[in-house]
Amino acid sequence: MSINTPPITPQQYEVLHGGGAEAAEIAQQRLSRRRFLRRSMLGVWGLSATAAVGGALFMMYPNLAGQFGSDLTAGKKTDFPAAKPANFKIGQAGVFYVQPAKTYIAHLAAGTQFSLSGSNLTDQLAVESFVKDSDGSYWVALYQKCVHLGCTVPFRDDCVSFKCPCHGSHYNVNGEFLDGPAPRSLDRFAMSFSNGNVVISTGTLNNTVPHPDATTRIIPVPTVACGAS
């Protein structure tokens, strides 16, 4: 039965169709009931729609606080001592794996020899999501995932660079592409400092760093060969 025809008694039906003051009274009642029912239905529909949209949003954007996809505190800055590229050693100097963030932190010491200088260097450091520290060192948070087909890329102390075991994509200590099938340099997350801690924003990914060339490469190509592990 439609909401426009709420149930009426046979008596009401007769009066309505006969006209007169009683008909007007009953018509008024029907109109009020109709409005009430319509508003009730709209209210229920509105609540249902709100609940459905809310549920969908929760599914799409769950509360990620403290999880991958949110801002994660990696540790104190002093937990990640800087080094010059040639001296990087995983977990000890310059390069550190942060499992909850699926990230390698690379921390380049002040005085690192760059391939670029001046505004060229400053601009390219920004393009590659580096953060400059007050002591003159530079930080970058590299996503562990190979940009070829997604394997986890280990850092190789033996060749002081990242080398993917799947198809051989090879990346410098700062994630810049060196060789292999990868279509760009490693992706990187935004990072910042808070109360002496390093914070990695795993919801903010820079996946647009192209293969470097002579005008954009920040760190010189390592001289150590890097064969299959």
Ligand code: FES
């Ligand atoms: S997934 Fe890394 S080279 Fe293919």
